[in-house]
Amino acid sequence: MAKMLGMTKQQYNRYEHSNALPLLYNIKKLANVINVEEKELYKILMKTDKKSIQTRCMSVLGNRNINDDDLLTIVMILQEYYKPKARKIIKE
Numbered sequence: 001m002a003k004m005l006g007m008t009k010q011q012y013n014r015y016e017h018s019n020a021l022p023l024l025y026n027i028k029k030l031a032n033v034i035n036v037e038e039k040e041l042y043k044i045l046m047k048t049d050k051k052s053i054q055t056r057c058m059s060v061l062g063n064r065n066i067n068d069d070d071l072l073t074i075v076m077i078l079q080e081y082y083k084p085k086a087r088k089i090i091k092e
Contacts, residue, residue, distance in 0.1 A: 022045070
């Protein structure tokens with residue numbers, strides 16, 4: 001799978017075990033390889049607990065060479081995770 005995605009086995013292993021946050025372009029590649037819509041893959045990636053999401057985002061933020069793709073990925077993940085919670089708070 002790593003070879004099909006054009007990444008090292010170590011990098012893929014970090015993504016697979018939620019030790020790193022897949023970048024947006026890697027999410028796009030993975031969705032294409034496994035033949036699912038990006039949005040569906042994104043939903044699968046979001047089915048995790050808050051602590052894991054925070055840890056994954058912090059691993060990217062800890063990198064001093066953050067590019068636009070990294071930031072966009074973090075924003076999309078946080079937006080997707082917190083959107084339902086924000087709607088619930090607004091309704092109350």
